[in-house]
Every structure is written in structure tokens, then in C-alpha cells.
Amino acid sequence: MFDTLIAGLLRGNVYALGAVGISLVFGVMNVVNFAQFSFFGLGAMLAWFFVVKLGVSFWIALPAVLVICAALGLLINVSVVRPLARYLPLAAMLSTYAVAQILDNVSQLAFTAQFQTFPAVLPTSNFQIGNMRFGTSDVVMLGITAAVMVSMSLFLKFGKTGRAIRATAQDQEAALQVGIPVGTVQNLSFLIASALGGLAGIFFSLYIGVVSPTSGLNIGMTAFVAATLGGLGSLVGAVIGGFVLGILEAFGIYLFGDAARQILVFVILIVVLIVRPGGLLGKVPLISSEPLTGTFLGKGRPLRIPRWVWPAAFVVGGVLVPVFADSYVLTTGTQVLIYAIIAAGFTVTAGQAGVIALGQAGPIAIGAYTSAIISVYLHVPFWAALPIAGLAAAVIASILASPIWGVKGHYISIATLGLGIAIVAAIQLIVPQAIYDIPVPSIGGIALNTPLAYYVIDFVVLAITLLVMWRIRRSHLGKVISSVGSDEVAALASGVRVRDYKALAFAVSAFFAGIGGSLLAHQYTYIDTTIFTMMMSLLVVTIVILGGVSLPYGAVVGSIILIGAMELLRFTPEWRIIVYGLVLILVVRFRPGGILVRNS
Amino acid sequence: MSRPQRRALLATAVIAAAALALTGCSLSASAGDSSASAKDGSTVYFGVSAAITGQYAQYGQQFKEAFDLAVEQVNKDGGIDGHPVALKYEDSQSDPKQSVTVAQKFVNDSDVVLVFGDYSSAASIPASPIYTAGKLVQYGFNNSNPDFTAKGTEYQWSTSITTSASYEWTADYVKKQGVDTVGVSYLNTSDWGVPAFAAFKAEADKIGLKITDAEAVDPTSDDYRPSLTKAVAAKPDAFVHIGYGPDAAKLVTQLRAIGYDGTFYGGQDEQSFDGTPDAEGSIVGAQFIETSTDPAVSSFVKAFKKKYPDEADVTGFEAGAYDALNVAVAAAKAGGITRDGILKGFTAVKDVPSVVYGKITFDPETRRVADPQLTPTILKGGKWVEYKG
Numbered sequence: 003m004f005d006t007l008i009a010g011l012l013r014g015n016v017y018a019l020g021a022v023g024i025s026l027v028f029g030v031m032n033v034v035n036f037a038q039f040s041f042f043g044l045g046a047m048l049a050w051f052f053v054v055k056l057g058v059s060f061w062i063a064l065p066a067v068l069v070i071c072a073a074l075g076l077l078i079n080v081s082v083v084r085p086l087a088r089y090l091p092l093a094a095m096l097s098t099y100a101v102a103q104i105l106d107n108v109s110q111l112a113f114t115a116q117f118q119t120f121p122a123v124l125p126t127s128n129f130q131i132g133n134m135r136f137g138t139s140d141v142v143m144l145g146i147t148a149a150v151m152v153s154m155s156l157f158l159k160f161g162k163t164g165r166a167i168r169a170t171a172q173d174q175e176a177a178l179q180v181g182i183p184v185g186t187v188q189n190l191s192f193l194i195a196s197a198l199g200g201l202a203g204i205f206f207s208l209y210i211g212v213v214s215p216t217s218g219l220n221i222g223m224t225a226f227v228a229a230t231l232g233g234l235g236s237l238v239g240a241v242i243g244g245f246v247l248g249i250l251e252a253f254g255i256y257l258f259g260d261a262a263r264q265i266l267v268f269v270i271l272i273v274v275l276i277v278r279p280g281g282l283l284g285k286v287p288l289i290s291s292e293p294l295t296g297t298f299l300g301k302g303r304p305l306r307i308p309r310w311v312w313p314a315a316f317v318v319g320g321v322l323v324p325v326f327a328d329s330y331v332l333t334t335g336t337q338v339l340i341y342a343i344i345a346a347g348f349t350v351t352a353g354q355a356g357v358i359a360l361g362q363a364g365p366i367a368i369g370a371y372t373s374a375i376i377s378v379y380l381h382v383p384f385w386a387a388l389p390i391a392g393l394a395a396a397v398i399a400s401i402l403a404s405p406i407w408g409v410k411g412h413y414i415s416i417a418t419l420g421l422g423i424a425i426v427a428a429i430q431l432i433v434p435q436a437i438y439d440i441p442v443p444s445i446g447g448i449a450l451n452t453p454l455a456y457y458v459i460d461f462v463v464l465a466i467t468l469l470v471m472w473r474i475r476r477s478h479l480g481k482v483i484s485s486v487g488s489d490e491v492a493a494l495a496s497g498v499r500v501r502d503y504k505a506l507a508f509a510v511s512a513f514f515a516g517i518g519g520s521l522l523a524h525q526y527t528y529i530d531t532t533i534f535t536m537m538m539s540l541l542v543v544t545i546v547i548l549g550g551v552s553l554p555y556g557a558v559v560g561s562i563i564l565i566g567a568m569e570l571l572r573f574t575p576e577w578r579i580i581v582y583g584l585v586l587i588l589v590v591r592f593r594p595g596g597i598l599v600r601n602s
Numbered sequence: 603m604s605r606p607q608r609r610a611l612l613a614t615a616v617i618a619a620a621a622l623a624l625t626g627c628s629l630s631a632s633a634g635d636s637s638a639s640a641k642d643g644s645t646v647y648f649g650v651s652a653a654i655t656g657q658y659a660q661y662g663q664q665f666k667e668a669f670d671l672a673v674e675q676v677n678k679d680g681g682i683d684g685h686p687v688a689l690k691y692e693d694s695q696s697d698p699k700q701s702v703t704v705a706q707k708f709v710n711d712s713d714v715v716l717v718f719g720d721y722s723s724a725a726s727i728p729a730s731p732i733y734t735a736g737k738l739v740q741y742g743f744n745n746s747n748p749d750f751t752a753k754g755t756e757y758q759w760s761t762s763i764t765t766s767a768s769y770e771w772t773a774d775y776v777k778k779q780g781v782d783t784v785g786v787s788y789l790n791t792s793d794w795g796v797p798a799f800a801a802f803k804a805e806a807d808k809i810g811l812k813i814t815d816a817e818a819v820d821p822t823s824d825d826y827r828p829s830l831t832k833a834v835a836a837k838p839d840a841f842v843h844i845g846y847g848p849d850a851a852k853l854v855t856q857l858r859a860i861g862y863d864g865t866f867y868g869g870q871d872e873q874s875f876d877g878t879p880d881a882e883g884s885i886v887g888a889q890f891i892e893t894s895t896d897p898a899v900s901s902f903v904k905a906f907k908k909k910y911p912d913e914a915d916v917t918g919f920e921a922g923a924y925d926a927l928n929v930a931v932a933a934a935k936a937g938g939i940t941r942d943g944i945l946k947g948f949t950a951v952k953d954v955p956s957v958v959y960g961k962i963t964f965d966p967e968t969r970r971v972a973d974p975q976l977t978p979t980i981l982k983g984g985k986w987v988e989y990k991g
Contacts, residue, residue, distance in 0.1 A: 005860060009827035107655060115659035117848040119877035136859070210824050211878060212851045216657050220822045255828035261790040261818035333706035333732070337699050434818075436792040438727070438753045451731065453706060526698055526728030528753075530792035533698055533724055569703060578693060579655045 004131060006252045012140055012209060014248020015147050019202035020225025021232060021240035022154070023195035029171035029235035030191045031087045034412060036098040037078055038199050039222025040105035041071050045203025046213040047113045050120055060123040067204060068197045074105075075196025079189055082587055087188075093590045096547055099540065100590070104583040109215040111576060117214045120207040143205045150201070151241055154194075158237065167191055171235055223536070224251075227271050230416045233284020242282060264427040268420030275409045275417055305598050320461055324454055332453035338565045339460035340521050343467045345545040345557035347514020350474060352543070353552025355507035356487030358415045361422020362515050362542040364402075365395040367429055367534035369516025370523040374437045377524070384443040388463075388520045395516025399425070400509040407501045419539065426534045436530035440523050456525050463521065464558070467514055471554035474510065483507050487552070515542075548589060550596030559597055563589075646685045646939045648930055649692065649708040651719035651729065656695035661721050661744070661919055666691065668920035669718070671909050672927035682934045687927075690714060696721040698728040705729035709736030716741055716930050716944050718923075723747040723793035730754050739944050743926035744919070747793055751969045759948050761925060761962060763889055763974040765794060766801035768870075769844060771887055771976050773805035776867055781840045783812045784867075785833040787826070787853060788844035790818035798844045814838040821849050827856045834862040843868035851875035854884060876915065876984055885989060887976035890921040890958045893987050902957045918958070925956045 020042060027035045045067050052063035078101055086094035124139035158164035169177040170187045178184050206221055207213040224247065232243025247270065254266040274282065323335060344366060351357050373391035376382040382390070402425065406417040442451040443459060450459065474480045485493040486503045494500050523529045541564065549560030567585060571578045589597065650669060653662040669689055677686045692708070694701040701720045708714045709732060716739045720726040726742045727750060733740035734755045741759050742750050748764040776784060786802070789795030799816065806813055814836040817829040830853065834841065841857060841864050843850050850869025857866065858880040866884040875881045892903055892915060902924060903916050930944070932954045937947025948969075953961040965972040980989035 005831050006828055009825065009831070013825045110655070110659060115663055117660065117851070119851065119875075122879065130861070206824070210852050211855045212848055212875075214660065214848070217824070219657075221824060252825075252828045256832055259817055259832075260820050260823055260826060260829040263820055263823060328710055330703065330706045330710045334703045337703060430790060430792065434790070434792055434796040436723070436727075436749075438749055442731075452735070453732075526702070527731055528724075528727040530724050532722070532791060532793060565699075568700065572692065576654060 010249030010252030014245035018244025021229035023198040024229040025240040041199030042203035043218030045200030046207040071200030072197040079192035100583040100586040233281030239283030329453040342561035344518035346554040360419035364422035364425030365512035365515035366519035369395040369519030373520035391520035392516040396513035399512035550598035649717035653696040654693035668923035701725040705732040765798035769802040786816040
């Protein structure tokens, strides 16, 4: 019992440090900073490099790493995040994701991808309480965290700059009016957050003993949840969130096993958000809009599309490509088309209802598994399994998501992100083995398993998807959903049951996600849960945002660019992801509202 | 035209260009021709589908180093009957979305006569139907999941020992060491950890090795203490981890931190945790031992360290890739440097020299190495040495 508590405290310590950084940046800039995740990995790798490779003393390496992380953070904020955050937090969030990709891959080029053993700088097991051994190292870590937290809170409470940070967090415009240099304050916050991220990374590697450039992702994700749990923007909340999550997680794992960890983390998050929609210590603004709505539509510069483009695109995609393209292009095409189906369906949630759900991998996985299971074990033909997969995804995902529609703003994104991860983790618990030999589509006993056949099937499904989405947009229902996204308060005031329409939009999106999952399953003929990752969810969101968030056909363009570009960049394997990240940043920088936008 | 409009137009132009480039490739590359002509002295190409970036990049890097070394040696010795060997790498990130397009790309490239990969089963198996349709041998030299070949066709081959074989061996070996009860942790992954544990448990039940508690752990977790506390609560004689090096490193450190002192068995890719002080005394059934006195092994290790002086260890991953290239070359020599020839070569080759198995002969039924053996090794002073306990 006591052992588990100590284990919880130690992991909570790392989460708390990370969460404070995330909350700080969110508070002053209203941006969810994915790059913070990379600072964990980077801090750890830099510390390893200094101590092991250069033979520098740990106590010199520690401040050096913090300075490097802080400087990098400043650079990122000035060059990428701040120019976007000023008028479009969502685009800034997307660009921090691109920055995170770049940082991870640069770190991998610099330090190689190998797991490295982190030296034990201080004794790690010289004390014992009960069965639990811990060391000077753990005590020093807790001590440093406590010191950092106390000095941070004193600084924020009494320091001049600290008060400026708090003022900026409360009301940016008012802060500007009373003469606070908001830009400098934001830079400073980003700098502090990055240094804290680096520090958390170092502590984390001291505690775990093994580091790699990508080791930040998982701990970053949990720290992010901790920040949300405490209330985004609240620093005390972040600390409490970190420790609460660490301890609950430790006991949860003890009771239910590590396999249930991810489910547990997000169940805790969702329960807290239902009870307190703004997190433990966060304030829920009386009137809050989704991060995507309101100003968002007005910002975009619409791209007028001449009428002839539609039939032309149809001819190119449906006739020219199948006739002339080779099977490599067709296979790439199938992936583009399937993601376009998923993303086009998602525009009704992200664009019209204004809910950036970050967990589409969940319904995709439900669709894939449903389709695979009923066709393998019940011998349901593909053509029937496909719509059933969509329905199953819509029904199951809607039931699971039903508690979260009262949650608002960024919180709903994080709740859905959690939902996606938890769904996949739950599937892993229910169906631990992979599914093999999923039947390919066939007509009259003839297997349709060539790249061309898959392409044509996917193309037809996409065409139907776009048609359905177009009809929904044009219908009364679509207009109501759009009203929820455009101005939630006005919609509510006009008697629209906002919550229900968000849920409905989500169900429609989940249906198409399920269809996409089914198509993937029957094409791969094999599925396991490692396919349905958080990266998959983020890819869907990125496609939608890139293409123009509320336009189904924009999703097609986004899918061509994001999946096609990965293939086009094959000439430079090591730099592929880095170039990809840069392209993403440039697109977001110059078309922050998406490539195709319309302002109606 | 206003400025925004012009910019928008520019953006469309860029997209259109990208789209054109995508479709444009299609017009240039001709469809795959499986019977590539064997011109004198022409280069023989093998494809490699592996993770060069992303979370599995570590393994892609290890493969590449060993492949490059092997290619260098083969070409120095005259290649395949005078034809030099070269590799074409494609990054799949070990992601099925990309491994299927990589597969199609290789199938269409008539120069490529065999493909190595992918790293994980989740990326390899979805690509298998494409290789089969393209009549191109998919040599999943790292796919320990038995179903890669069992559910595959005559085009899927592997020299990796299957997880079921290696964990049945582990159960037998642990029991032979006089251990009666074990605590177990295994990776909760459907393509690897779950079937591996199922094989271990079946064998353990058969031979009367009692599993006091088995904890499924998430490979991306970092803190296993709560699971471990539970796994060793019944004070088992020994602990078995069915997983990889990086998670084993964290696990063994934390296992010692919670005060458990029994022998730690397991963790494939054992070299990733030999630097962990707490791992001292761990026992692993290894296929490849760097410190082996076998002349073939020591000359490989020497050549490897000469080419890559920064690499502290030579692991089973490098050895497996090194072997794989030599097996492919042997198959090409036996059957010819076409896709058909290589396929025939795989059934024909016998006793190919190997740094992992000594000699490799395939069982044509399973398309795996016939009767693979493991050697118990123990970690002593940061080095894995053969254990004769």
C-alpha cells in the first residue's frame, strides 16, 4: 500500500513539472503546446549527452540543459507560435505539433534513435520504507520540484514580472491596456515552460534509467492530462493534477494492471471534467466558445472554386487515375481516399459543430474490428460488413462519448483525445490477439484485391461520402449544426439543444470513421491495435484543418497533401519528417484557416 | 486580382503541382516485370522496408548498419556470380499505412528481386498480400510472430526464431534451473507480446511451472512499479519478462527498487539493457552472443566494430540482418537473380553459414529455420556471456 503511494508520488512529481509548463503557456497564450512533449525527450537526451558523452558533471549539465531548452523554447515561440497564436490558437496548436515532430527527429539525427542508459548520478536505492526502496536521487528530485514550485509561486505572487504573467493570463487585452508588454511576458512564459520541460525530462530519466529521443511522448501526454485535470491555466492546479494523477494511476495499475493504465488515466480525466468542466481548479467562463468557432470563419480568405472543377476532379480521380496510374500510385491513392473518407466525415464535427475531437482513431478502430470480426467469424460479406461497421462505430462511440458533451472549449478536445486512446486500449483488453485473414471484398466469388479494385471501391465510397456530407450541409439539420459551431451562445438562446447536436455531429463523423476503418481492415487483411494510434487521430485532424475545417472536399485536398507528401518526400528518408513538419508550418503560417476556406 | 486572391491562386497552383507530380510518377514508371533480364554484371537490387524515422527507428538503424556491412563484404568477394549487390531503402516507419505503399513501390520496381522487412508484424502482415500478388519474396527476417509465415504464402520467409519457439524454450529452461514459481510480465501487444505469453503459459502449464501472477504491461509505460509490486507479491522463485530490451531495462531496475531479488529472465534485444547496473545476473536465451568464440561470429563482430567504431555492442538485430543478406545472396546464387529464381533458391539453399545459427537450412513447410536453438546467456560485468548453470 505504502509502496504504491511512494511510486505514485515519484511519478506524480514528473507529471507536475511537465503540467506546470503546459498550463503556464496555455494561461498566457491560450495555446495547447505539443512541443512541450518534445522538451521532455530533448532534455533527457541532452543531459545524457553532456554527462555520458562529454563527461561533464551532472551539476553543470543540469543548468546547461535548462539554458538550451529555454533558448530553443524562445526561438520556437518567436518564430512559430506567437505569430499564429495572436489570432488563431488552433493553427498555433497545429504548428506546435509540427515543431514537436521536427524536434524529435532532429534529436534523433543528433543522438541516434538508440535507447541509452542514463547514469545513476546519485544513489537510487539507499533508503527503504516497507518493501519500497528509494534513493537520495528521488529525495533530491522531490526537493528540487518543491523548491521550483515554491519559488515559482512566490515569483508569480509578488514579483513584478510574475504579476504581469498573471495579468496576461487573466485578460490579455486588459493587460496590454495597462501597459504590460504582453509579447515579452509570453516569450518569458514559453521560455520558463521549456526549461521546466527539460527539467522534467532529466528527472524522468533519472527515475527510469533509460532514455531515447522519443521517450517524451508518453510522459508528455500524461503531463498534459494532468494539466487539464488541474484546470488549464492554473499552476497550482497543474501541481495538484500531477500528483493526483500520479497517485491514482499507481493505485489503478496495482488494482487493474498496467494494460488498463491508459483507460484509467482518461476515465479519471473524463470523470473530473464531468464533475468540474474546467478542471479541479480551473474556472469555467460563463460564455465560452469553442476554439474553432466565431472568429475562425472570418479569418479565412475564401478560395473561389469554378464550377468546372467538380466534374474535372471527378474525371481525374475516377477515370484518369485508375486508367493510367500504376499500382504504386493506386495503392497510395487507396490510403489517400480512405483518410479522405474519414476526414470528410469528420468535417461535420470539427467544422460545422466546432468541436475539435482528437480521438478519431477510436471509432476507426471500432469500425475495423467490427468489420473484421463479423466477416471472419460470422462470414458476413464485405458489402454488408462495411455499413454495419459504420453503424457500430457511430453507436458505440456515441454511447461512450455521451457524458462529455457538457465539457467545453479545449477540454472537449482533450476529453475526446482521451476517449480515442481509451477505446483502443479497451479493444486491446477485449480482443488481445490480432485478427488475421480478414476476407477481401469479392463479387460472385471473384476477389477484388488488386490495387485498382481497392482504389475504385474507395473512390466510390468517397464519392458517396461527399454526396452525403453535401446533402447534410444543405439540409435544415446541417444549418442547425452549423449554428452551434458559429455561435454557441446565440444557438442556445434560439432554443437549439447545443449538446444534442454536437453529439449527433459526432455520431455522423464516427459513422464515416467506422467505414474508413472497415476499408482499411479489408485491405490490410490483418489488424491489431498498434495500428490505431494517437498519430492516426492527429493525422485526421491535421487533414481537416489543412484542407479547410468545414469543407468535406477540403478534406480530400488535405488528405492528398498530407499522405501524398509523405510519399513524395521519400527521396530523403532521414529528413522526411523534418521537411514534412516544415511544410506543415509554412502552410499553417500562410493559410491559417486551411487551404480551401469559405466564410459563409 | 487582389493580393489575397493571388495568394490563394498560388496555393492552388502548388497543390495542383503536387497532385500532378503524384499522378505524373504513374506515367513514367512501368508496371512490374517479374522476370527481369540478367544482363552481365548488372546490379542485383534488394529492397528494404524498415523504419528509418519514427518510434522504431532504432531498429531500422541497426538493420541498416549490418546490411551495409554485409553488402560491402559480398561485393568485395565478387557479388552474386559477378553481379554486384545493392540495397534500396524505403522508410515505412513500421506503419501499415506506409508499408503497403512501400510494398507496392517495390513490386513495381522490376529491378528489385527480393524485399527485406518490415520490422513489426503489424507493418509486415498488411503488406504481405501485395508481395504475394507481385510474386516478390518478402523476407521478414525479423518477424518472430509465427503467423507471419503460417498465415502467409510461399512468398513469406523468415529466419527469425518464432516467439512461440523461444518462449517454450524459456519455460523449459527456467524449470530446468530448479525454479518452481515465476512472476511474469509481458508486453500487451497483440502482434507480439500476447501470443508470446500464450506460448509461455501453455508450456509452463504442461511442465508444471507455476505462474504466480502475470501482468500485461504497456511497452510505452515508464513506471512499472505498481504492476511489479503485484507480480512479486506472492514471492515467486524467479521473474520472467516477455518483452524487449528498453522495457526490460526499466523493469529490472524497478524490480530491484521494490526489493525483489530473484533471478530475472528475459527481455529480447538484451543489449539495450546491459548497461543497466541492476540487470547484472539476468539470464536470457540468446540466439546470438557477441562474445562467442565461434570464428564466424568473432570475425563478423570485428568487421562490424571496425566499420562502426561508435557502436558499443553488436546485437541479435544486427546479426539477424547480416545473416538475412547472406541468405538472400545464397538463394540468388542457387536459383538465379530473378524474382522466380530467388524464390526457388530459398527452397534449395542448405547450410548457409550464419552468425546466429551456425548454419541455416529452411524447413520448406514452415518457411522458417529448421530446429533453431537458443543458448542461455548471463549478464556479467556488463557483458553477456554463455551461462552453463
